[in-house]
Amino acid sequence: MLIAFNFAGTGCRLLKRDKQATAEKKMEDADKKADAEYEKARKQHYDHQSKDAKKMMKQTEKNASKYNKPKKRKAFSGTKCG
DSSP, rough: OOOHHHHHHHHHHHSOOHEEEEHHHHHHHHHHHHHHHHHHHHHHHTTTSOHHHHHHHHHHHHHHHHHHOOOOOSSSOOOOOO
């Protein structure tokens, strides 16, 4: 019985979301919507291209991923500090 009254007394605070959480949720939703719109536009742009252009776009994306991947640092570069 005491537990039920204790929970009922703090019930309003548990059900209300604080302003920061609400703002973060709105921002998250806006980001998701913007990402979806961007992907839709990108896909539509790709679909409107000719066969040769699509082939070139695929090759460019493949080359870009090869050149932009992070490079490993060597354990010993041969130079000493100090």
